[in-house]
Amino acid sequence: MDGGSLLFKTNHGLGGGGAGQARITAETIVKAYNLIGYDAVGIGRRDLAAGLDFLLEIRGKSQFDWLSANIIDMDTDQPVFKPFVTRQLGGLSLAIIGLTGQIRSDSKLLDENVVVEPWRDNLPSIISKLEASHDFLILLTDLDAGNCREIAEMYPMVNLIVQAREVDSGKPPTYLTDSAILVGAGQKGKHIGVMEVDWRPTRKWRSAGQQDLTAGKKERIRLQSQMKQLRERPELKNHYDNIRERLTALENTLTQLERQEKSAAESVSSFDNRFVAMNVSLPDHPAVLDLVNENKKLVEALNRKSPPSTGEAVSARGFVGWTACRECHRKQVQSWQASRHATSHLTLVEKGQQFNLECLPCHVTGADSNDPAAAIGRAADLQVVGCESCHGPGSIHRLNPASQRTAPITEKICLACHTPEQDDSFDFEGGLKKLKCEIQDDRAGGLR
Ligand code: HEC
Ligand code: HEC
Ligand code: HEC
Ligand code: HEC
Structure with missing residues (x-):
């Protein structure tokens, strides 16, 4: 099972440029979950980023249950998705309930007649229906830890809360009460959680x-x-x-x-929980690899069709490209050309990923998060991590260098791309030593 929030990276509506690609990728994720053999997935807010209709369509293609007890159709007063499923496991009967975190009421992600109700309105009746006939109650949710604790305190019959965590990966479970533990595997499928449970009739993890x-x-x-x-x-x-x-x-x-x-x-129960980090050196599962490759092709086909960027938007934001710096900073250009920043887009081309809107922002100059598609097919001197990726837009400085200085370089600038996710061993000082545009040639002089 999965706590949810797996389809999209945002819980706001999808922005124009990247929406098509995000939908294609969401469908691939579901196909992979079908292959892996998931039983149940909680519906988190991030799963609704493309709207309710899209999620209903996705449900039709899922071989597992999407659960939410509190997404309610106000016309029928019924939940839109299954609120829970039950399973027999190890001689016990389990109930798995889904709960969705609150969505702003003016959000356009839901239909007019559909709401996400506060859990206090729905959970009590479901629990009272399930508690007598089930030995173990599981909650899948993207609610925050405070709400999870409140639920655990109000309902001692809830035993395990699997939370779609936004940040932490693979943290050990925490005790919410003597009878409930909270666990979350973090995002992006980097860990698989394994939990072995020895469950005793006292329904308590600790005395x-x-x-x-x-x-x-x-x-x-x-x-x-x-x-x-x-x-x-x-x-x-x-x-x-x-x-x-x-x-x-x-x-x-x-x-x-x-x-x-x-x-x-x-008389108390016990568990053994571990998070197994997906080892990147392990070979991919052939069927899942096929899905990933298929996804690349679909994304490429989609984004190839998007109208080629005219470059107007990026020049309007003051980016001029590295060739405009060459006439006055020839030596710095040479030192930059020797770095991998100068071939960052080629790196994507080699991987066949130059149409992937998820990769482009960090491998070109002046990407715009509001319009990711504009990073496709830009002018060659912006299709690199160029001078302006670090020094900022250069249009004004170029015309009046002495009075229009560029901004000082801070670590924050680098971290926009050298995120822990992409570069977990980033070393600012060491990087600067390598890349501070030093003039290597001692004959250098004249214009800096
Ligand atoms: C716009 C995104 C972006 C910014 C900003 C950025 N980098 Fe990079 N950096 C990259 C990418 C992408 C690569 C890998 C390029 C490749 O291999 O194709 C890279 C590679 C590097 C490398 C390896 C270079 C080599 O030649 O071996 C170092 C070191 C580095 N960056 C340091 C920095 C430092 C220090 C800063 C800030 C002063 C910085 N980067 C700012 C995206 C960025
Ligand atoms: C958040 C910014 C960011 C995003 C998004 C990003 N990259 Fe990178 N990429 C970097 C940085 C920074 C480096 C340099 C890391 C280093 O030197 O270890 C890099 C290095 C690389 C490299 C060369 C080093 C290596 O690991 O082999 C490849 C290939 C690469 N990226 C491909 C991609 C692809 C494909 C995508 C999209 C699926 C992508 N990148 C998305 C920032 C990013
Ligand atoms: C990875 C980030 C990065 C990139 C890309 C980059 N620079 Fe720099 N540059 C620096 C850093 C760091 C310094 C050192 C000064 C500072 O810390 O502000 C510097 C310094 C300079 C200086 C001042 C040199 C001096 O002697 O004072 C010039 C001029 C310059 N860069 C031009 C360029 C040009 C032109 C390009 C593109 C060809 C470029 N830089 C690309 C990071 C970068
Ligand atoms: C017409 C010539 C000219 C062009 C074109 C030019 N610069 Fe400069 N730049 C200068 C001069 C001159 C200085 C030194 C200013 C001083 O010290 O008074 C300078 C200084 C710098 C510095 C050191 C910090 C600062 O702002 O003083 C950086 C960084 C820099 N330029 C980056 C760039 C980048 C990036 C580009 C391309 C977008 C660029 N320059 C284009 C002439 C130019």
């Missing part, structure tokens, strides 16, 4: 005493260190005695708790 025991042990360490400090200060003997008394009392409680815990250990 109430366990929490007290952990807190008590922490307190013991604190008191011990205080005593150590006070021992060297005879003038504070009263205080010392007081702490010693507290410590003795705490020791007694801890011994008692430990004894209780030993006998309770048999």
